[in-house]
Amino acid sequence: MTGHQDTLVIEMDSSLRTPGTGVKGVVRIHPDQASRHELSVVHVELLAVATGVEMKQMENGTHTTPVMREILLDYKEALWDSKAPPMYGHIVQAGFIRCPFAFHFPTHPLPPSYQSIAVSMSAAVRYFVRVTGRLKGWKLSGITHPHIRVVQAFPFVPFDDLPPRAPLEYMPVARHATEIPVRKGIMGGYGNVEAEVFLPAVECFPLFTDIPITVHVKCFSKEMPHFHGSNSSHFTFPLPPSTPNAVELDLIRTCHYDISEHSSNLGSVGGFGKMHPATNGPASHIKTDIGPPTWLQHHGLKHEGRWWQEVxxxxNIVFRCSPTFGIPKLRITYHLELKIPFHGMGNDVHLTIPLDGISSGIYRKAPLEPSTKTLDLHQAYWVLGDIKDIRDAV
Incomplete structure (x- = not known):
């Protein structure tokens, strides 16, 4: 519920919408305030607006330049007129005039809700209801604008264009791997670390769905004399991570705008690493298999070998971010970043795992259950002061 000095108030829910669904609510008009401000007419709109702002740090503060402002959707209807008889459905309740409204989303393609904030740029695709009232006596009442406007945002995602998938745990898997030499100090022999990540081999990963992921790490010590092979206490570096907290797996989103781009870390996924509000499941839900240290005899040198161990x-990952999309001037992509820290300079293991796409996971023939699915959106998505005056026509 949002309001402007109690003159106009929107009552509607902010649940996730999809193409063809309804956007219904009630605008509550305060008759005393309406009379005092000489409120003449009220309109309600269903809007989708794409915006982009470049930001530069100047000596006197941050300088912002709008670089994109496109109205993607604009439905408008008259709601109330002080000179006209009450419209159908209008009622007076508890001293307020209650005016219902209803819109339906079109079925043509629209991008999903989106919001990103970075040092040099911000971009958004917002969906919201805006109620505008024109005031006759705005100058006399001390209001500085001939309109009063209230807005309420809600999230939207398009349907998944791909056919429904088989359970992802039964899909073929794609392997992503890296291998690096590591050394404990600036002198001495090198050990080795191998890291692999296995994900379902799919064209797009759906939202709100358990996505199985496997992280496999193998650590090999430096070459040692064969008599060290009788006691695993000689195996001290590199040792594989023993808990999911020692492995970082982050979801990275990149916003591509014309010739510039910026990336944002959306936090850990799958229960790995530092916990995050959007983290999908605590570490206790991760199955951990730690193999025993094993001596590996060198094939060519009988008097040498090395220790190795695997984990x-x-x-499972559940994505709740904005799906990938592209519109003129703006598109977003995602990838996963695996990091396994090891002691010593330059020994951390890094692996970038591209995600070809993230789709809504909601299909035309499977109705959306209200309030069961939510997007993780930046809090700025819900702050609509910068687009209340996207256009002045009422």
Whole structure:
């Protein structure tokens, strides 16, 4: 519920919408305030607006330049007129005039809700209801604008264009791997770390769905004399991570705008690493298999060998971010970043795992259950002061 000095108030829910669904609510008009401000007419709009702002740090503060402002959707209807008889459905309740409204989303393609904030740029695709009232006596009442406007945002995602998938745990898997030499100090021999990540081999990963992921790490010590092979206490570096907290797996979103781009870390996923409000499941839900240290005899040198040990983590990811999309001037992509820290300079393991796409996971023939699915959106998505005056026509 939002309001402007109690003159106009929007009552509607902010649940997730999809193409063809309804946007219904009630605008509550305060008759005393309406009379005092000489409120003449009220309109209600269903709007979708794409915006982009470049930001530069100047000596006197941050300078912002709008670089994109496109109205993607604009439905408008008259709601109330002080000179006209009450419209159908209008009622007076508890001293307020209650005016219902209803819109339906079109079925043509629209981008999903989106919001990103970075040092040099911000971009958004917002969906919201805006109620505008024209005031006759705005100058006399001390209001500085001939209109009063209230807005309420809600999230939207398009349907998934791909056919419904088989359970992802039964899909073929794609392997992503890296291998680096590591050394404990600036002198001495090198050990080795191998890291693998396995994900379902799909064209797009759906939202709100358990996505199985496996992280497999193998650590090999430097070459050692063969008599060290009788006691695993000689195996001290590099040791594989023993808990999911020692592995960082982050979701990275990149916003591509014309010739510039910026990336944002959306936090850990799958229960790995530092916990995040959007983290999908605590670490206790991760299955961890730690193999025993094993001596590996060198094939060519009988008097040398090395220790190795492996660990496997099995978990699930659930994405709740904005799906990937592209419109003129703006598109977003995602990838996963795996990081496994090891002691010593330059020894951390890094692996970038591209995600070809993230789709809504909601299909035309499967109705959306109200309030069961929510998007993780930046809090700025819900702050609509910068687009209340996207256009002045009422």
């Amino acid at each position: 496997t983590f099995r978990s």
